[in-house]
Amino acid sequence: MLKKILNTGITPELSNYLRDKVYLSNAIAILLELMGVGFTFISFFFAPKTILLPIIGGIGCGFIVLALNKYGKNTFSRILVATLPSVTSTLYFAFVVQNDEPIINSLYLIALTFGLFVFLVADQREPKIFIPLVVYMGLLFFFMEKIIYWIDVPMSSSFFRRGSIEIMNYCIGIGMLIYLMWFLLNKNLMTERQNYQLIQALEYQKQEIATQNEELVQQQEEMKAQQDFINDRNTKLSRKNKLIQHSIQAASAIQQAVLPGHQQLERYFSDYFLIYKPRDVVSGDFYWVCQHQSCTFLAVIDCTGHGVPGAFMTLIANHLLDRVIRIQNITNTADILSHLHNNIKQVLRQEETQNNNGMDAIIIKHTQLPNHTFDIQVAGAKNGLLYKLPQQPGLLETKGTRKSIGGFQNEEITFEATTIHLPPGAILYAGSDGLEDQNNFQRKKFTRKRLQDILEEHAHLNLTKQKEALEMALEAHMSQTKQRDDILWMGIKL
Incomplete structure (x- = not known):
């Protein structure tokens, strides 16, 4: 089931580069679903006013990304992955931290982690997507603290500063990083394995081609020898045929004379x-x-x-x-x-x-x-x-x-x-x-x-x-x- 979800929207017409990006955006969509469920659970018990943010930025965003990939809209799905989770996490952060409270490091780690999505789903090979997203993330990080204190919501973050909740947040953030690192490593190992198999196949084909080339060279040499032999025989036969024709013409002249x-x-x-x-x-x-x-x-x-x-x-x-x-x-x-x-x-x-x-x-x-x-x-x-x-x-x-x-x-x-x-x-x-x-x-x-x-x-x-x-x-x-x-x-x- 998981393999089928990860391959959503991947078709033979896609290039290897786009195939990898779609595959990665599907993996992030699964991650967003899991994180969305986790923070929806936390919000339900500790911050009911923020419950829509993990639902929209996590569960909803994951579903939309998978749907866009399924229908071939992979560019929009990657833009959505790079923007919506970071915006909703920042808003979530702003809702639970008040003006007189310090920033919660565990949530800050999670919000910063979402910035990595830009570099995962786009790179310099697509400047029209990559450059605006980098600018967006830079502006978001720069104004993140200001946005937090600009939004005035009568909600204390004291329950997020409990040890158990912070540990849970750290586990979610670190787990997300470990998941991404494991996924990328596994993908890299899979790619290397495929490359190694491809290299082996190419080496085998190279050897086959070399063997076939040697056989072709031998066949060409044999054909050349046969052609030379045939040409020589044809020359001799042509010469003999001319002699026979001359003889028959002479015989015809003799017969006509008789x-x-x-x-x-x-x-x-x-x-x-x-x-x-x-x-x-x-x-x-x-x-x-x-x-x-x-x-x-x-x-x-x-x-x-x-x-x-x-x-x-x-x-x-x-x-x-x-x-x-x-x-x-x-x-x-x-x-x-x-x-x-x-x-x-x-x-x-x-x-x-x-x-x-x-x-x-x-x-x-x-x-x-x-x-x-x-x-x-x-x-x-x-x-x-x-x-x-x-x-x-x-x-x-x-x-x-x-x-x-x-x-x-x-x-x-x-x-x-x-x-x-x-x-x-x-x-x-x-x-x-x-x-x-x-x-x-x-x-x-x-x-x-x-x-x-x-x-x-x-x-x-x-x-x-x-x-x-x-x-x-x-x-x-x-x-x-x-x-x-x-x-x-x-x-x-x-």
Whole structure:
């Protein structure tokens, strides 16, 4: 209960200085209550006319101080502590001492003790409060004796001069001083203990911070070492990446040189379009054209893989096509595919290495007849041919054999050739599956049906416009996603 009263009005928002002052004013308020009760008891029996003074200056003042502190009016409560008890004690003194009587030392001690309250509840850190209170106490002490003799009250102080009452007064005054000294000492010891605990906590925190700083320094050193290592690796990787990029660019230039150029295609076909989009600079798709024995051969091939591995396969296939057709004079398209199949297995030693790389392909051989029509022989390895007859709606198709070139295939399946006769102006379409398998951001494929629909819709246009229509449709389909495979698609006009 006492601890709760002493902490009346103390909130976390107060500074340490104000918290101590409020705490001290609460302690003095308790002291005033006790003294007020004591002197009210004395006055009741020996000086009834003075009973209001200890009630007002002691009991009442104590209650008011606690109430002011409770509601945050701590400045007013301290001013009240420093003034009201000293005024009422002086008036009490004046009421019981007459003009012809000497001053009562025991009461004088108590009145002077109240002057100490000024220095307890305020100090030089608050000059606006401290200086007026010091002036007030100085004037009160200076005029105290005069005030006593100015007030004329028909009351004798003889009963206050009894030994028992004087001893009681001395006990109250000395007890008040001892109470204040004990309270201040206890408060000081408590503050020192708190300061010592705070110092210990600060020392502990200091040691913790020092330890953490050492750990941070070690971590920074480790991070610096890791950063240096990463920077060194990044530099090496960047250098290697540049070398790889240069190598791939050189490989792309070589692959472009191997592929038939614009002039060569123009020489063999009256009109054509070409969509050629490698996924990774170099491509696993390629096209091949040659003229041999008055026939024009066109091959559109999709090798296993893409990028550098696919590009290597295109070089092998290009070389093998030259050897099969130009050197070995094999001109039947089905036989060309069969020889490519066997040669790939031999060149890659697939029986020995278990390598399963290969390719899907379509070989087109067209021969112009004397009546200006064309004899077209087609053989496909999983790839078919689309073609459009002039003045007729829709696209026609020849299916390829369900067998790839190279790798481990069902050898009982043989490649088959299909022969068709076409008039001038007919258009042939062939390509890899990269275009029709390209997905959008919803993972939906472009599809072969959509490809055919676009070609049918724009078949009446020239091949340049057909190419633009296909590229625009592909670009819109690929929005917000990446190219998943090499893309090759060709259209040639007979």
